[in-house]
Amino acid sequence: MRTVTMKKIYQHPITQKYVRRSGMAHAISVAYHAFHLAGAYNVNSDWAAKAGFLHDIGHYQWYKDGEWDYQLYRAYDIHPIKGAERAHKLLVRLGEDKQAAKEIAHAVLFHTESALPEGEFELKALQKVIHLADEKDKQPGDSHHYRNIDRKKELALIEALDRKIDRLPEKLNT
Ligand SMILES: [Fe+2]
Numbered sequence: 211m212r213t214v215t216m217k218k219i220y221q222h223p224i225t226q227k228y229v230r231r232s233g234m235a236h237a238i239s240v241a242y243h244a245f246h247l248a249g250a251y252n253v254n255s256d257w258a259a260k261a262g263f264l265h266d267i268g269h270y271q272w273y274k275d276g277e278w279d280y281q282l283y284r285a286y287d288i289h290p291i292k293g294a295e296r297a298h299k300l301l302v303r304l305g306e307d308k309q310a311a312k313e314i315a316h317a318v319l320f321h322t323e324s325a326l327p328e329g330e331f332e333l334k335a336l337q338k339v340i341h342l343a344d345e346k347d348k349q350p351g352d353s354h355h356y357r358n359i360d361r362k363k364e365l366a367l368i369e370a371l372d373r374k375i376d377r378l379p380e381k382l383n384t
């Protein structure tokens with residue numbers, strides 16, 4: 211039985227501050243993609259939805275003269291590292307299972323190339339799911355970070371995802 215719902219995570223001020231910074235609509239959409247991919251990759255759907263939702267929680271803004279500077283961002287960004295730590299702290303604070311918090315934090319850390327070493331390595335299934343889920347929602351010019359939906363709709367989508375997770379057989383939720 212899970213103790214931390216998507217709704218609890220969504221409503222936390224840390225989530226509202228940092229996830230909103232990189233786009234709440236993108237986060238929710240990646241959470242849904244991850245949830246749907248979880249079955250095919252035989253990973254825990256609750257963990258996948260949470261990792262998908264929190265994958266960009268480490269973002270911060272790269273501004274130069276008041277405008278977002280993509281060159282600075284590409285050269286110096288470490289959002290997967292900050293995100294892994296933030297997601298882990300938030301989940302543990304909310305009372306998340308320690309193993310779940312660790313696996314979710316690792317999936318956040320490895321969701322994009324910038325935190326990965328060069329050469330051959332193999333991602334765990336949950337990490338692969340989050341990477342693929344993020345790729346599915348990417349839009350040209352990084353506009354996925356700026357897509358908006360109203361807050362009522364956000365909450366309705368989060369609650370619907372909680373119900374989907376709760377309806378799944380126990381074995382995918384342990
Ligand atoms: Fe990212």
Ligand SMILES: [Fe+2]
Nearest residue numbers: 236265266344
């Ligand atoms: Fe993303």
